[in-house]
Amino acid sequence: MANIIIENGYILTMDPAQDDIERGVVVIDNGIITQVAESTDETANTVIDAKGGVVMPGLVNTHTHAGMTIFRGYADDLTLSDWLENHIWPAEAQLTDNDLYIGTKLACLEMIRSGTTAFVDMYIHVDKVARAVEESGMRAALSYGMIDLGDETRAKSELKEGRRFVREWNGRADGRITTMYGPHAPHTCSRDFLGLVREYAFDDNVKIHIHVLETEDELNQMKEQFGMCSVNMLDELGFLDSDVIAAHCVWLSDGDIDILNERGVNVSHNPVSNMKLASGIAPVPKMLARGVNVSLGTDGCASNNNLNMFEEMKTAALLHKVDTSDPTVMPARQVLEMATINGAHAMGTNSGMLKVGCMADVIIVDMNKPHLTPIYDIPSHLVYSASGGDVRTTIVNGKILMDDYKVLSMDEQKVMKDANKAALNLVLRVNEQE
Amino acid sequence: MANIIIENGYILTMDPAQDDIERGVVVIDNGIITQVAESTDETANTVIDAKGGVVMPGLVNTHTHAGMTIFRGYADDLTLSDWLENHIWPAEAQLTDNDLYIGTKLACLEMIRSGTTAFVDMYIHVDKVARAVEESGMRAALSYGMIDLGDETRAKSELKEGRRFVREWNGRADGRITTMYGPHAPHTCSRDFLGLVREYAFDDNVKIHIHVLETEDELNQMKEQFGMCSVNMLDELGFLDSDVIAAHCVWLSDGDIDILNERGVNVSHNPVSNMKLASGIAPVPKMLARGVNVSLGTDGCASNNNLNMFEEMKTAALLHKVDTSDPTVMPARQVLEMATINGAHAMGTNSGMLKVGCMADVIIVDMNKPHLTPIYDIPSHLVYSASGGDVRTTIVNGKILMDDYKVLSMDEQKVMKDANKAALNLVLRVNEQE
Numbered sequence: 001m002a003n004i005i006i007e008n009g010y011i012l013t014m015d016p017a018q019d020d021i022e023r024g025v026v027v028i029d030n031g032i033i034t035q036v037a038e039s040t041d042e043t044a045n046t047v048i049d050a051k052g053g054v055v056m057p058g059l060v061n062t063h064t065h066a067g068m069t070i071f072r073g074y075a076d077d078l079t080l081s082d083w084l085e086n087h088i089w090p091a092e093a094q095l096t097d098n099d100l101y102i103g104t105k106l107a108c109l110e111m112i113r114s115g116t117t118a119f120v121d122m123y124i125h126v127d128k129v130a131r132a133v134e135e136s137g138m139r140a141a142l143s144y145g146m147i148d149l150g151d152e153t154r155a156k157s158e159l160k161e162g163r164r165f166v167r168e169w170n171g172r173a174d175g176r177i178t179t180m181y182g183p184h185a186p187h188t189c190s191r192d193f194l195g196l197v198r199e200y201a202f203d204d205n206v207k208i209h210i211h212v213l214e215t216e217d218e219l220n221q222m223k224e225q226f227g228m229c230s231v232n233m234l235d236e237l238g239f240l241d242s243d244v245i246a247a248h249c250v251w252l253s254d255g256d257i258d259i260l261n262e263r264g265v266n267v268s269h270n271p272v273s274n275m276k277l278a279s280g281i282a283p284v285p286k287m288l289a290r291g292v293n294v295s296l297g298t299d300g301c302a303s304n305n306n307l308n309m310f311e312e313m314k315t316a317a318l319l320h321k322v323d324t325s326d327p328t329v330m331p332a333r334q335v336l337e338m339a340t341i342n343g344a345h346a347m348g349t350n351s352g353m354l355k356v357g358c359m360a361d362v363i364i365v366d367m368n369k370p371h372l373t374p375i376y377d378i379p380s381h382l383v384y385s386a387s388g389g390d391v392r393t394t395i396v397n398g399k400i401l402m403d404d405y406k407v408l409s410m411d412e413q414k415v416m417k418d419a420n421k422a423a424l425n426l427v428l429r430v431n432e433q434e
Numbered sequence: 435m436a437n438i439i440i441e442n443g444y445i446l447t448m449d450p451a452q453d454d455i456e457r458g459v460v461v462i463d464n465g466i467i468t469q470v471a472e473s474t475d476e477t478a479n480t481v482i483d484a485k486g487g488v489v490m491p492g493l494v495n496t497h498t499h500a501g502m503t504i505f506r507g508y509a510d511d512l513t514l515s516d517w518l519e520n521h522i523w524p525a526e527a528q529l530t531d532n533d534l535y536i537g538t539k540l541a542c543l544e545m546i547r548s549g550t551t552a553f554v555d556m557y558i559h560v561d562k563v564a565r566a567v568e569e570s571g572m573r574a575a576l577s578y579g580m581i582d583l584g585d586e587t588r589a590k591s592e593l594k595e596g597r598r599f600v601r602e603w604n605g606r607a608d609g610r611i612t613t614m615y616g617p618h619a620p621h622t623c624s625r626d627f628l629g630l631v632r633e634y635a636f637d638d639n640v641k642i643h644i645h646v647l648e649t650e651d652e653l654n655q656m657k658e659q660f661g662m663c664s665v666n667m668l669d670e671l672g673f674l675d676s677d678v679i680a681a682h683c684v685w686l687s688d689g690d691i692d693i694l695n696e697r698g699v700n701v702s703h704n705p706v707s708n709m710k711l712a713s714g715i716a717p718v719p720k721m722l723a724r725g726v727n728v729s730l731g732t733d734g735c736a737s738n739n740n741l742n743m744f745e746e747m748k749t750a751a752l753l754h755k756v757d758t759s760d761p762t763v764m765p766a767r768q769v770l771e772m773a774t775i776n777g778a779h780a781m782g783t784n785s786g787m788l789k790v791g792c793m794a795d796v797i798i799v800d801m802n803k804p805h806l807t808p809i810y811d812i813p814s815h816l817v818y819s820a821s822g823g824d825v826r827t828t829i830v831n832g833k834i835l836m837d838d839y840k841v842l843s844m845d846e847q848k849v850m851k852d853a854n855k856a857a858l859n860l861v862l863r864v865n866e867q868e
Contacts, residue, residue, distance in 0.1 A: 073814040077765035110804040275752035278761040305818040306805045315752070318709035327712040331511035370544040371740045373850045374857030380507040384739040389823040416807045423808030
């Protein structure tokens with residue numbers, strides 16, 4: 001007897017080797033997908049009727065700062081330097097362990113509600129982040145965000161804390177939590193520091209999560225300092241490899257794209273954040289055409305201001321159509337691949353597809369909604385018409401985290417109440433410092 | 435005794451003369467707002483507790499083809515000519531009265547659910563469109579979309595049908611329905627025809643709804659044919675006035691913006707559609723800076739693919755930040771103005787604000803959601819974090835159309851069922867023609 005059978009739904013497999021099934025079943029046992037078919041002889045403890053719904057792999061958000069959810073809407077419509085220096089940094093300086101725990105819980109709650117089953121995070125107070133993820137039931141690749149700013153003492157302590165976290169949390173929560181090294185960016189970390197991070201990551205057999213060329217300022221700064229851009233500098237260091245997730249990658253030259261492709265670097269595209277902060281437009285269609293593994297990320301809630309991967313999918317499709325003056329680029333199914341298979345590939349998890357042997361990270365999207373009626377084409381609706389609120393059921397690692405819109409893995413009202421309280425206290429502390 | 439009192443909500447007035455009220459009341463009687471205050475001595479038949487919600491003016495969608503909702507997701511990711519010529523036009527040729535009735539019902543259902551209380555429409559089979567609007571309870575400015583393509587006979591019959599509709603439906607449904615003339619566009623209508631439309635509109639004292647410079651193709655075609663762009667040609671004709679709603683306005687020169695501003699033309703900005711069809715980016719920050727009344731529209735569902743004004747607000751804010759490389763343009767409150775006051779101004783209705791004497795078109799947005807937690811700034815959340823599904827209550831003309839997420843003015847399941855059936859039959863008819 002299996003754990004879960006999902007029946008009667010449209011099965012969007014996202015498996016290149018398996019067509020969608022108009023009305024089929026997905027069987028889950030021991031956290032693994034054991035059958036994807038038109039019907040099954042199997043029985044299960046839990047049978048979910050997905051009638052009128054699309055059963056698909058959970059979405060993978062490959063660039064977040066989940067704890068920043070506590071800053072949602074804290075400061076908007078400002079220049080990047082004003083936003084960072086006068087608002088975000090002073091507030092971050094006041095963050096407590098509890099803020100990060102609550103902020104990450106809130107982030108997980110929002111992601112579960114909007115169909116994200118796994119995410120790739122970089123932030124601070126990481127033990128609390130990890131604890132919140134563990135309790136939420138989600139899958140995540142976590143890292144401590146390290147910045148040395150050329151200071152050797154700081155470099156040492158950052159590396160120490162990064163490694164401590166990598167080793168302490170990797171593989172915990174039934175394997176749902178993996179760890180990575182999280183050097184912030186090429187212009188905030190010294191070359192030597194980045195070289196050490198690279199060695200550490202090989203030693204510990206974990207991946208690396210880093211911001212790359214998010215802004216033109218970074219590009220200019222790197223050229224001034226090193227006479228080359230971030231991608232060239234990182235490549236010269238031997239930093240770039242298939243275990244690297246590079247977030248943003250907005251200011252890439254064609255040559256940079258070739259390097260990323262040759263090294264097998266995974267790019268996390270964050271269109272909403274890049275637009276909101278006016279950072280620029282990443283050359284995503286070019287990257288996809290050359291074969292770079294591009295996935296999608298929301299970035300933190302302070303620059304988005306939500307963690308809704310459905311919105312990220314639509315924005316990605318729209319932005320590149322208008323940017324290239326070509327409405328045929330980034331068609332719906334390709335964008336869905338970015339949010340599922342490509343994200344899973346970046347994380348290195350056997351997921352992102354409904355396929356026998358894959359991890360059971362599965363969502364059901366409710367299509368019985370006015371804004372999803374009538375139905376001609378499922379991928380089109382998922383990318384262009386749906387919203388995060390249409391997700392009815394979220395399953396991670398074979399466990400049901402949300403069932404028919406009810407979140408089971410946490411007390412939703414309590415998380416919201418705690419977050420509001422933490423935000424209020426945070427503002428009081430920030431104001432006291434001014 | 436009043437009809438409705440909404441109490442305990444955050445009152446976002448959108449009235450330049452009245453600050454928001456942290457916790458207040460809105461009193462509605464006979465379809466009109468009779469009080470906006472911290473508290474009231476008034477009693478009412480219906481008292482709505484808006485605790486944890488934002489009470490605000492309903493959103494105004496100033497460019498739709500509501501009946502096209504029957505084509506939602508019918509054809510995507512195609513070039514404009516392929517999309518129109520090989521998909522939309524053949525399907526439009528098969529549309530029946532019933533398709534338009536059902537399509538518009540479905541559109542109204544979606545709009546009511548996502549907080550839109552009024553819309554400006556242009557399409558065909560317009561008696562059925564008007565009937566659906568009448569039954570839905572919504573407010574709308576409707577027009578028959580006229581195209582003569584330089585054919586005099588066609589021009590006559592189009593004008594006749596346009597005028598018949600204008601005169602037959604103006605002011606019906608307790609004044610909720612007004613009518614307009616809807617000449618399609620400067621490159622699909624002859625000069626003479628446009629001149630006649632202008633006269634007719636003055637005669638009948640109704641407004642005009644027209645597409646202007648949506649595509650670069652239109653710009654090139656106009657320059658070739660007239661040696662000037664659409665705005666110059668229309669201005670030379672004396673067509674442009676404060677009763678004109680010009681949709682899209684993507685390919686404007688600075689001089690065009692000055693003309694639109696001097697004539698008091700209302701511009702409907704449709705960022706999602708312009709991005710999806712790769713039409714280009716309208717110079718909205720420039721228009722707003724010069725004082726042009728710019729509102730927001732979703733366009734039809736075949737090029738969006740929904741009617742969600744929350745999504746349109748966020749997309750508008752994001753698009754112009756990245757396009758101008760300036761994150762301070764289009765701040766949240768300005769975008770809210772576009773979706774409320776500016777839209778009402780374009781329609782010429784006394785609405786778009788919570789103010790004594792205004793029409794009671796009011797929505798309540800439920801803020802007790804994980805993705806709207808915590809709360810620092812209400813306008814920021816409405817533009818950057820909320821989605822249409824967060825609207826809890828929708829009131830039009832003092833009538834409650836949706837109460838606590840339950841649509842009262844129509845049978846939701848029946849509308850969806852009818853739409854699915856109509857779509858199925860439409861596809862069968864289109865396939866028979868091939």
